[in-house]
Amino acid sequence: MIKLLLAEDQGMMRGALALLLGLEEDMEVVAQVGNGDEILPTALSERPDVALLDIELPGRSGLDAAADLRAQLPECRVLILTTFGRPGYLRRAMEAGASGFLVKDGPVEDLAAAIRRALAGERVIDPALAAAALSAGPNPLTQRERDVLAAAVDGATVADIAAKVHLSPATVRNYLSAAIGKTQTRNRMEAVREARQKGWL
Amino acid sequence: MIKLLLAEDQGMMRGALALLLGLEEDMEVVAQVGNGDEILPTALSERPDVALLDIELPGRSGLDAAADLRAQLPECRVLILTTFGRPGYLRRAMEAGASGFLVKDGPVEDLAAAIRRALAGERVIDPALAAAALSAGPNPLTQRERDVLAAAVDGATVADIAAKVHLSPATVRNYLSAAIGKTQTRNRMEAVREARQKGWL
DNA sequence: AACGTGTTCTGACAAATGTCATCGACACTT
DNA sequence: AAGTGTCGATGACATTTGTCAGAACACGTT
Known part of the structure; x- marks a missing residue:
């Protein structure tokens, strides 16, 4: 059974995803949070196999939380799920040690597949987005x-x-x-x- | 069987909601669109009982589409489902003849209930939002x-x-x-x- | 020790922005 | 026909914004 943590601020989206993923035979949503600050403590107590994080959350950002998780719960895979496929977000997600980066535009069917692939050790990234991230170059701002x-x-x-x-x-x-x-x-x-x-x- | 039309640009949200509502015994999603321009033609051919519309869509806005539907398919109830609970949006939704106004922050469980209530002729509006809309006053801009x-x-x-x-x-x-x-x-x-x-x- | 980079500040200047009084044209009332 | 209101425009003005050169300090590298 794959244990999942879900961090997403929009209640309806969070609920829908939880229900949906719960329907998968081999998955179980063990925790749902709507606030970035709750991610790490909840993960430490629930010990999920995969954390599905939105970036733009109240409190701590999903990207910061991803780094926290890598440091304090390294066996937990992190998947970023966001509305905005911004190149810099992808770059920072990778630097924070995320296993994958998904945009909410894609079909729901991809989600469960992405989770399984992440757990298998693969990196899950939209190829078009990866290209954009490379072409955007590094952050020139101090x-x-x-x-x-x-x-x-x-x-x-x-x-x-x-x-x-x-x-x-x-x-x-x-x-x-x-x-x-x-x-x-x-x-x-x-x-x-x-x-x-x-x-x- | 309640026939539903779903208009929402985020693929994942749209898919999740469709799956979710499809699980209800008495509901059936007969059409899904990701673009505001497709709403009216699709509704005219599929004849849904309730249309669930996002406001911020590519092409025609959900509010404009709501007015179209009221004019050309008056037996179809319109529910607005949006991320932003802006007073002016609510006001305009009501003026466009919508039967209800929901924000995506709320729990998913409310959704099916709201659809049934709308179909029964009730108006479905978040009370806090209604108060905000009244206090905001009318648009002073020319x-x-x-x-x-x-x-x-x-x-x-x-x-x-x-x-x-x-x-x-x-x-x-x-x-x-x-x-x-x-x-x-x-x-x-x-x-x-x-x-x-x-x-x- | 010399160099480069980033930070913080100043002063000076040109350009853009926000405010206001005023004007003519046009469409309405009465 | 005279009054009222809105719309688009102008000119004048003070303020804000964007640019540039320069200076002092801290920090790393080489």
């Missing part, structure tokens, strides 16, 4: 540039960002300028969009 | 203000917007200023976020 850019989402002003990151407004503008240059965009919002899209966050 | 604001998403410059909407750049700035005032925000991005959140689009 830590600070990422911080500032992340604080710039939904129209925060320079002063807002400066306060949030504890920097001088002038410095914030410099970092924004650098980020805009590196993303080849024309203003901060385009830079945010581009960095998000590439998974550089 | 058509042009909406156009301009919609064109301002993801960091378009004034010139970009002017070209897209066929207005003078100076006029665009005036509309943006008005929209910023009405949304009580400080810049165009905040205005976009706020208007989106309230469903004013």
Whole structure:
């Protein structure tokens, strides 16, 4: 019996997947969580064979949780299941030691198959996505540039960002300028969009 | 036997829901579409009793499709199923003649129950959401203000917007200023976020 | 010790953005 | 015919944003 942990914030999606996977003869959903912070503790007590993690969760991100699991429960395989097939997400998932990366666009039938393949030691990755990840190249942004850019989402002003990151407004503008240059965009919002899209966050 | 039409762009969600609802004794999924433009033609040929529509779809929006269905297939009940419980969405869904409005956060068990209640002529709406919709008030933005604001998403410059909407750049700035005032925000991005959140689009 | 890289800051400048008063054109009321 | 309202546009203005050069400091490499 394959023991599964499911981390997904949308209740309906989580419930539907749990029911669905529970119908498989050789699978059993031993735990469901809707919050990233609960993943590690729950996994440590339930000892699943495979953890199916969404990336964008309240609390700890699925990618961070994946790294936690690799470190503290190495016999548990990690599969990332996400809405967004962003190249940078795939890259980070692989770096975090995930066994596979699935997008929610695909057919449900793939899911159980992917779980079995992951358990057999295979890597499960959409080939088109793998190509995109390679062509996107590594993240050119420094830590600070990422911080500032992340604080710039939904129209925060320079002063807002400066306060949030504890920097001088002038410095914030410099970092924004650098980020805009590196993303080849024309203003901060385009830079945010581009960095998000590439998974550089 | 209750005949269902399912419109949802995420393949995995669509497949999971179809399987799930197919398990119900009295239900049958007669059609699945992943594109808003296919909803009306498919409904006209398959004649479902209830249509379960996502709002954010490629092609025609679920809300527009709901209005189409009310006009051309009035005996078909429409249930909106969406990720975002935005007050404005609910308002527009009701205006389009939907029988119910569900958010994907809720438990799956509610779904089949909601379908049966809709078919019985009841309105199915999350009470908390209904309250939020009433408190949000009607859309204060004029058509042009909406156009301009919609064109301002993801960091378009004034010139970009002017070209897209066929207005003078100076006029665009005036509309943006008005929209910023009405949304009580400080810049165009905040205005976009706020208007989106309230469903004013 | 010299070099490169990243961080933090300043000052100066040009360009874009947000605000406001005002104007003409047009469609409605009354 | 005069009044009212909306729409699109203009010009002027202050503020914000984006760019650039430079300076000081910490950290690793070589």
